[in-house]
Amino acid sequence: MHSLRFTLCVGALFLGTSALDAQQSTDSTARAAAPARAPGAYMNVSFVGLTSAGTSTARDLDRLQVGDHDPRVRGFTVPNAELALDGAVDPYFKGFINIVHKLDAAGETGVELEEMYVLSTALPNNLQLKVGQFFTEFGRHNPQHPHSWAFADAPLVLGRLLGPEALRSQGARVSWLLPTPIFAEATFAVLNSAGGTAAPFRSEESSLIHGGTPIERGVEDAKDLLYVPRLSTSFDPTSTQTIVIGASGAFGPNNSGPDASTRVLGADLYWKWKSPTAHQGFPFIAFQSEVLTRRYEAATRFWEDDGITVLPASTLNDVGGYAQVQWGIKPMLVAALRAESLQRDDNAPVGITGPDREDRARFSTNLTWFPSEYSKFRVQYNYDHRNALGNDSSIWFQLEFLLGAHAAHKF
Amino acid sequence: MRIKTLVALATAAAVLIAAAPGAPAARPLNVVATTPDLAALARAIGGDAVDVKALAKPTEDPHFVDAKPSHILTLNRADMLIDGGAELEMGWLPALLESARNTKLAAGAPGRVNASEGIHLLEVPTSFDRSRGDVHALGNPHFMLDPVNVRTVAKNIADHLAKVDAPRAAQYQSNLAAFLAQLDAKLPQWQSALAPYAGARIVTYHRDFVYLAERFKLAVIETLEPKPGIAPSPSHLAEVITAMKAQHARVIVVQPFQNRRTAETVARQTQGIVTDISQQPGAMPGTDTYFTLMDNIVGKLAKALSEAK
Numbered sequence A: 001m002h003s004l005r006f007t008l009c010v011g012a013l014f015l016g017t018s019a020l021d022a023q024q025s026t027d028s029t030a031r032a033a034a035p036a037r038a039p040g041a042y043m044n045v046s047f048v049g050l051t052s053a054g055t056s057t058a059r060d061l062d063r064l065q066v067g068d069h070d071p072r073v074r075g076f077t078v079p080n081a082e083l084a085l086d087g088a089v090d091p092y093f094k095g096f097i098n099i100v101h102k103l104d105a106a107g108e109t110g111v112e113l114e115e116m117y118v119l120s121t122a123l124p125n126n127l128q129l130k131v132g133q134f135f136t137e138f139g140r141h142n143p144q145h146p147h148s149w150a151f152a153d154a155p156l157v158l159g160r161l162l163g164p165e166a167l168r169s170q171g172a173r174v175s176w177l178l179p180t181p182i183f184a185e186a187t188f189a190v191l192n193s194a195g196g197t198a199a200p201f202r203s204e205e206s207s208l209i210h211g212g213t214p215i216e217r218g219v220e221d222a223k224d225l226l227y228v229p230r231l232s233t234s235f236d237p238t239s240t241q242t243i244v245i246g247a248s249g250a251f252g253p254n255n256s257g258p259d260a261s262t263r264v265l266g267a268d269l270y271w272k273w274k275s276p277t278a279h280q281g282f283p284f285i286a287f288q289s290e291v292l293t294r295r296y297e298a299a300t301r302f303w304e305d306d307g308i309t310v311l312p313a314s315t316l317n318d319v320g321g322y323a324q325v326q327w328g329i330k331p332m333l334v335a336a337l338r339a340e341s342l343q344r345d346d347n348a349p350v351g352i353t354g355p356d357r358e359d360r361a362r363f364s365t366n367l368t369w370f371p372s373e374y375s376k377f378r379v380q381y382n383y384d385h386r387n388a389l390g391n392d393s394s395i396w397f398q399l400e401f402l403l404g405a406h407a408a409h410k411f
Numbered sequence B: 001m002r003i004k005t006l007v008a009l010a011t012a013a014a015v016l017i018a019a020a021p022g023a024p025a026a027r028p029l030n031v032v033a034t035t036p037d038l039a040a041l042a043r044a045i046g047g048d049a050v051d052v053k054a055l056a057k058p059t060e061d062p063h064f065v066d067a068k069p070s071h072i073l074t075l076n077r078a079d080m081l082i083d084g085g086a087e088l089e090m091g092w093l094p095a096l097l098e099s100a101r102n103t104k105l106a107a108g109a110p111g112r113v114n115a116s117e118g119i120h121l122l123e124v125p126t127s128f129d130r131s132r133g134d135v136h137a138l139g140n141p142h143f144m145l146d147p148v149n150v151r152t153v154a155k156n157i158a159d160h161l162a163k164v165d166a167p168r169a170a171q172y173q174s175n176l177a178a179f180l181a182q183l184d185a186k187l188p189q190w191q192s193a194l195a196p197y198a199g200a201r202i203v204t205y206h207r208d209f210v211y212l213a214e215r216f217k218l219a220v221i222e223t224l225e226p227k228p229g230i231a232p233s234p235s236h237l238a239e240v241i242t243a244m245k246a247q248h249a250r251v252i253v254v255q256p257f258q259n260r261r262t263a264e265t266v267a268r269q270t271q272g273i274v275t276d277i278s279q280q281p282g283a284m285p286g287t288d289t290y291f292t293l294m295d296n297i298v299g300k301l302a303k304a305l306s307e308a309k
Helices: A019-030 A156-161 B002-019 B036-049 B069-076 B093-100 B147-164 B166-197 B210-215 B234-247 B260-270 B290-308
Strands: A044-056 A075-090 A093-103 A109-120 A127-135 A168-177 A183-191 A226-238 A241-253 A261-279 A282-298 A314-330 A333-344 A360-372 A375-386 A390-404 B029-033 B050-054 B080-083 B112-114 B201-204 B219-223 B251-254 B273-276
Touching: A156 A282, A156 A314, A156 A333, A168 A226, A168 B069, A183 B069, A226 B069, A241 B069, B029 B036, B029 B147, B036 B050, B036 B080, B036 B147, B036 B166, B036 B290, B069 B093, B080 B147, B112 B147, B147 B166, B147 B210, B166 B290, B201 B234, B210 B219, B219 B234, B234 B260, B251 B260, B251 B290, B260 B273, B273 B290
Parallel strands: B029 B050, B029 B080, B080 B112, B201 B219, B201 B251, B251 B273
Antiparallel strands: A044 A075, A044 A390, A075 A093, A093 A109, A109 A127, A127 A168, A168 A183, A183 A226, A226 A241, A241 A261, A261 A282, A282 A314, A314 A333, A333 A360, A360 A375, A375 A390
């Protein structure tokens, strides 16, 4: 990564006494040496802008598209404009900040502190600590920012089971790199369980799940916090292939009642092949799949619609998943396919659970072209089937650009 | 009975320990290099005292290596990391180091070798403007094809090895002296092999041969990429063809990961000679060391330039 401000440091080099050394010293004194970073350049700054355009046969785009950064507007919109700052705090921590601007369906700008955390760099015993607000390491897609997504929209299963803004909250996470022959990492996060970024837990909008009126529920003891463990492992079957397998859980309270709780479990698989003579990372083929199941223990509660009718305690189960393939055809051109499914898996009567739990499926395909590392065009077609509402087709176009520091890409 | 058994086992263990030859030799240092060329230098200087791994494959584009978890594990268990230090690896190394949590490899630590330290980098931009392509802010990072730069890198590696593994410092200095002696002997040979072609004009895919060209007095007149990191366009290739014809340049150099068909298209219209050269040891047969790599590169260039005359 590099920062925006540099200064020139002029110097000559003299490294020895041989013929080669003499040759070098002559060269060195004749030319300026490499630039050094300016004393003020302690921080990397970058900006990612994403604009979308498109249309759909569906009229209820806010329900069709479940992710907060998904294109949800006929015509043009800006679903993500992200300012990212990062750098070393001191010898012990790195700091990361992401501030996101986005336009809603009415064109109003919203600003949110998406992430703000420090990451330890010097803990012993292969431990690492993260403290602040951050995307929780649950599965593969949840921790990713929109510019890393393979599609214009987030997988349905994550939007519904973890929430439209993904699972991210304030807290601490410890990670341990296990002393095993192959890569294995265990992470455990303890987080606040309130708010829209912890939607299946103590969210003010939890009636979308259980149909009742949420109660006021604060943090009284440890069981009112959210716990997110994850175990992942990875190995290379050949020098050109890599497999990553993970299992995640999220356990916390929900606000349908004073003692109600939610459990989300997930499994993920990622496989990638990359050519041994890859140019700019191409060609490649990558397969990714996640399956999630959510058990929402809804307490006895008042029906939100009238505030009088008592809804019985019930267990609301949802299950879903997606599988996607990306084909990096040649440098800077990627085609992708995705299939998704979401299902209710309980006997709660229709009408007393939330409105957004209908069975549905989606098939998507897209083509992405990167004019350079710093910009991309994408066109995507979605075919949606919703049991209660029928079928819809949507087409979305995206243009994204990056300014500033070149971020390193995680696998 | 049980006590007797334990006593017998303990006695056997004691005998085995006593019979073992002297103190065990110190384990080899785990040295990780980002690219195979840096790894080749580490092997030459570290000898049998080091176990060296390269993260990038010799045949792949070193700008775009996947930050895969196996690399995290490799870095987690490393005693030393050698990286280019000129942003060649900026798209993947920081993510790996962040997850590797190995303080021995922190910037400034004895176990971290910045190979570009002391190197005079070429093409340092005076302003930062990506409309000119993906220009590296610190300068052109492909400095390892200049043997004079390699001399500096080798010394740098030897110094760090001596700091990290002081008991074997003399061994590293001895290996360094042998390496530099061979380099001193080889450079004049390489220079004389290419001397007949001084001033010859060549074309490359990317700006990755400028250090070699400068050292051996060749001129890179065009690249197939219009700008660093930008794919060749028909209009730019037409300009390249015009320039090659006007300046009598016929040799087009491509690396294994670069698009040879683009080079062949240009060659067809310029009577050009497409020359396959890798900057990385191991990508071509018989190029496992820095010296065999440079022999291969110089030999191929001399042959192509001779045919192009």
